[in-house]
Amino acid sequence: MRMPPLACLAAGALLVGLMAAPAEATTVEPTTAVAATATAAAAPATATAHKPSAINDLARTPYLGWNTYYGLGSTYDYDTIKSVTDSLVSRGLKAAGYRYVWLDGGWWSGTRDGQGAITVDAKQWPSGMKAVADYIHSRGFKAGIYTDAGKDGCGGTAQGSYGHYQQDVDQFASWGYDAVKVDFCGGTNMHLVPADAYGQFRDALLANSSHRPMLFNICNPFTPGAAGPGDPPPERSVYNSYSFGPTTGNSWRTDTDVGFVHSVQWSDVLRNMDHDAAHPEAAGPGHWNDPDYLGPELGMTAGQARAQFTMWSVLAAPLIVGSDVRSLSQDTIDMLTNRDVLAVDQDKLGVQGTKIASQGSGDVWVRRLANGDRAVALLNRGGTPLTIATSASAAGLGHASQYTLDDLWSHTRTESAGTIRATVPPGSAVLYRVSTGAHPGLAPSTTLGAPTVPATPGWTGELALPGKATDVTAGFTNDGRTPVTDAKLSLEAPSGWTGAGQAPGGGTLPTGRTLTARWQLTAPAGTLPGRYALTVKVAYKWGGKHTEQRTAQLMVQVPSIPPGGYGYLSDQPWLDASSGWQVPAPDASVGGNPIAMGGTSYDRGLGVASPSAVDYYLGGNCTRLTGTVGIDDAVNAVGPQGGTASFTVKADGQSRYESGNVDRTATHDFSADLTGVQVLSLQVGDAGDGGYNDRADWAGLKLTCGTAPAAPWPSFATPSSATATTAHDGYPASAAIDGRQATIWHDEFSPQAPLPQSITVDLGQVRGVDGLTYQPRLDAGTTGTITGYQVEVSSDGSAFTKVADGQWNDDKELKWAAFTSAQARYVRLTATSGNGGYASAAEIRLRQG
Structure with a gap:
């Protein structure tokens, strides 16, 4: 959903408040106007020579x-x-x-x-x-x-x-x-x-x-x-x-x-x-x-x-x-x-500059520069690392025996026989300045591809399951004129994962050759859910004496335990989620209000704005999803425009329910068979008329599943209670252990309580504990996301021993901290730093071990 544009629109009044306007245009439209639609984004390969006169002598280059x-x-x-x-x-x-x-x-x-x-x-x-x-x-x-x-x-x-x-x-x-x-x-x-x-x-x-x-x-x-x-x-x-x-x-x-x-x-x-x-x-x-x-x-x-x-x-x-x-x-x-x-x-x-090629979620863009060089951008739009390649000739450079590639972000210079290639991290870009010719002694241009794992049907990310072997592949390519020698590939994995190490083989790579290595990697039973880094390394020589090393990384996701029994989907951690406006909201409409459709309120569900996709790992343990879809009543307060969407339930990439176009006049009940499904995806489209004012609700989502799976999945303790050093009214410590993604603990913010702030979970009795997961708040707010943390344990609630500390990214992804097993009744998580100088948590879970 795109709410009315506001940045160009300055101070933030919604446009709909200004729309009591006459129906006719105030002035006559020029007859030469040419309509440009949203589908006109595919640019020609090169910019034309059409250069209208500027209105003044300003901005001869972009300001x-x-x-x-x-x-x-x-x-x-x-x-x-x-x-x-x-x-x-x-x-x-x-x-x-x-x-x-x-x-x-x-x-x-x-x-x-x-x-x-x-x-x-x-x-x-x-x-x-x-x-x-x-x-x-x-x-x-x-x-x-x-x-x-x-x-x-x-x-x-x-x-x-x-x-x-x-x-x-x-x-x-x-x-x-x-x-x-x-x-x-x-x-x-x-x-x-x-x-x-x-x-x-x-x-x-x-x-x-x-x-x-x-x-x-x-x-x-x-x-x-x-x-x-x-x-x-x-x-x-x-x-x-x-x-x-x-x-x-x-x-x-x-x-x-x-x-x-x-x-x-x-x-x-x-x-x-x-x-x-x-x-x-x-x-x-x-x-x-x-x-x-x-x-x-x-x-x-x-x-x-x-x-x-x-x-x-x-x-x-x-x-x-x-x-x-x-x-x-x-x-x-x-x-x-x-x-x-x-x-x-x-x-x-x-x-x-213009786009000259697309390669999956990758793009190649080229800009012609005044001295004849080309700026070549390799853009990765997607969520996983991607190797993107083009050539000097495709970029518009003339024939040469060698080309110089200046990486404008890493500030490195290499020579290439003509291929322009890089492994681009997710949501990132590599920018080369490419010129003909190369000075003697430049290192050959080489590319180390990020590790890859088998694709998961119905999801674009990379999964690794506890106790299950995963095939990992990586390749190293030499694009330079100079041969590469003594090339060796190795894989580094998190502590306790088996199957990593140096791959067999290697040797000399002439121009255009690739060295490929494969591993079988296994995450140990009980691995905490969250994201883990797999790092591939290559060591090689060139020019007979120069030694180089390169690394590339892939983040794989260990999913949360598949749901069991009969319960609400909104309580289950998702794999990932997107919303056309703000963020997907568990048990609320997008924007934070209670879910309401056609005058009926719903305590549970998921609020999004088109376009949206929310993905869950079910692990083949569930059989059915039921719910009600429709447009949230909040659209009526915005105006009569928009408020349309389409809803699709996909199971391992295959459609199990399609609503067709839905407007604000009616809700639609659905029931979808999920037998044997690994990945569930809830998708919302804009019904073909754009995303304006499309607040879409998945209400009352209920899953029917088998018994909650045990090993090799981790075993989490059931806490007795939780206390915190401070808590703002309505955001108690108990909200962090209630099993719901929608409720949060938040430290005192009126007036603000300075960090550090702590939340302590009481397990009710002494038991072995060796790790925790931390789910930051999932609503549109960001304050309190813990970025610096310390974990302490105690058997009596008085004497605490530190078992872990570190840093987490300031985002909404599930975090984890593993530590040596300790006998404890109390586990204290302390925020040493956090977004805005606050501390908050949607869910904290403690692994028994």
């Missing part, structure tokens, strides 16, 4: 900077802007070329004086808006500001410039602003024609009374039908901005928002990337396709954020950081200031 929206929302003031501006300097972004400090929605509430001039809040801006621009200038930056083409704005009534285009532009210029972003919430509400409205705003900018050069960012983020059936039509949607943008602005948005305040997700980054690629011919010096802002540390992994930065650079996109740079990690700052990658984005030829 770089920072914007308030995704990291701050609409809550900021003079001191905030001053602080961020200073941070851009002190953290090295200014030195790397970032030049614009841009105020988005929230700087103005829509007030004007008797002459129509904009007035602002004196508390928010004590010295006025000119003082803000002056400070930004004093630190060596350019200042950007924001408005809307309509009367109203995305943040509320009267926050637009319609009827005041020239007056507002003159005021912005007199304050000293160097760039203007113009949204289209009010414009859509008034049914303005974007080409006309933005053309008029362009003319106002060019005629500003201060004769100030001002960069112009066109921001109509509305996809066809986003405001209701046929509203806007394709020719007034974001997908048509390319048709007038090059002669109207310095950049134009090519898709809806890439996220929400404090949230930018990988799936939305990929969507915006694909739509931005639809018209590379429109981009060039002074006029750029704009896929929206960069969002590191706002919901993506570090690899995904790096992939966004990579692909935006290949697309010749403006690079505007949306996150609060003051709180970004140094690793992220290092990523954003990678001069080699920035040089690709800033290449003076100004040709936008």
Whole structure:
């Protein structure tokens, strides 16, 4: 489900609140408008030579900077802007070329004086808006500001410039602003024609009374039908901005928002990337396709954020950081200031890169550079490591005996006979700068593939089951002209897993040859559920004397114990889950409200937004799933648009139930046979009309299963009680041991209790314990996810002994900690660090051993 776009839409008012508008367009639509649909994302192999004239001499290369929206929302003031501006300097972004400090929605509430001039809040801006621009200038930056083409704005009534285009532009210029972003919430509400409205705003900018050069960012983020059936039509949607943008602005948005305040997700980054690629011919010096802002540390992994930065650079996109740079990690700052990658984005030829090949979930993208080199991005969209390959000739380089591959992220240089190849981690990208010829003495380009395991029908991930042997395969390829010698492959596995070690064979690999090794790996009986790393290593020589080592890694998942008896599916840990908006919600509708359909409430179930997939491991132990599907009543509060979906139950990849298209008028009961099924997948589609306002519910999901399986699955103790150092009212320690994924313990947050905070589980009697699992909260909130932990045990509740400590990733995946078996009645988990400085837990389970 895509809620109304808000980032380009500034302050966060839902568009549906602005839609009481006349049915006819305010101005006449241009007859030359060309509709661009969402399916137009497959770009041609090379950008054409069509280069419309830019409107000014600005942005000859894509502009770089920072914007308030995704990291701050609409809550900021003079001191905030001053602080961020200073941070851009002190953290090295200014030195790397970032030049614009841009105020988005929230700087103005829509007030004007008797002459129509904009007035602002004196508390928010004590010295006025000119003082803000002056400070930004004093630190060596350019200042950007924001408005809307309509009367109203995305943040509320009267926050637009319609009827005041020239007056507002003159005021912005007199304050000293160097760039203007113009949204289209009010414009859509008034049914303005974007080409006309933005053309008029362009003319106002060019005629500003201060004769100030001002960069112009066109921001109509509305996809066809986003405001209701046929509203806007394709020719007034974001997908048509390319048709007038090059002669109207310095950049134009090519898709809806890439996220929400404090949230930018990988799936939305990929969507915006694909739509931005639809018209590379429109981009060039002074006029750029704009896929929206960069969002590191706002919901993506570090690899995904790096992939966004990579692909935006290949697309010749403006690079505007949306996150609060003051709180970004140094690793992220290092990523954003990678001069080699920035040089690709800033290449003076100004040709936008295009996709030349797809390989499963992998892509090959190429950008032609001014000196004849090619930037080649190998993108992995999927959730598992993938080896992606192309050739120098496919990238457009002429014939040569050797080519130089500069890896712009690892800062390594190798020679290749012509193949361009890499093993790309899940949700990540490798970026090469490829040139003809190679200096003597360069290492040969080699690729070590990540380990692979047999595919699991009905699931895209990799499973390893306790006590069961798994075939593991890995390969090492030499693509260089120089032979590789003494190549040997070995596999490292977690402690206690058997079958790893050095593989037999090896030797010399000439150009284009691959060394393949196989192992039979077994996870021990009782292995805790969670993710485990399998690491393959290769050691080899080249040039007779140079020694190299490479590693590649695969994360395999040991699933939770298959469910047993008769119970609710929402209590079972999932393998993975996705939702088109926010996150899947156990026992709630997406967004956190109780599940309600047709006026009936349901205590149990699963709330999602289209498109969605939620996968569970059943291990062949269940026979039937029953439930009710439909559209949540919450859609009625949003508006009459959207609210449609389709529901499918898949068993090992085969359909067992299909609802057809469902709307808000009726619910549908279902019963699906699951006999012998290993992987259950609950999938929700958008019913063919897009995901707007599609809050879909799987209500009352009940599983019928056999007896809960025993060995080789782990045995978990049944706790007696739990206590915590602090707990906020309504989030008791007992919620972490109640067997439900939907309830949580959360430490005190009003006022905040500082870390460390602990939760102690009482087993009722002394018994052997040798491990625990920790399920972070699964709702849309993130505070309290434990990242630094310590585990202690005690037989009397007074004297505790530490048995484990470490770090967990800040995400919603199931975590584990194994330790030497100890006799204990009490087990204490202490959060030494956590998201937001808090501690929380959905479920804690203790393994007996």
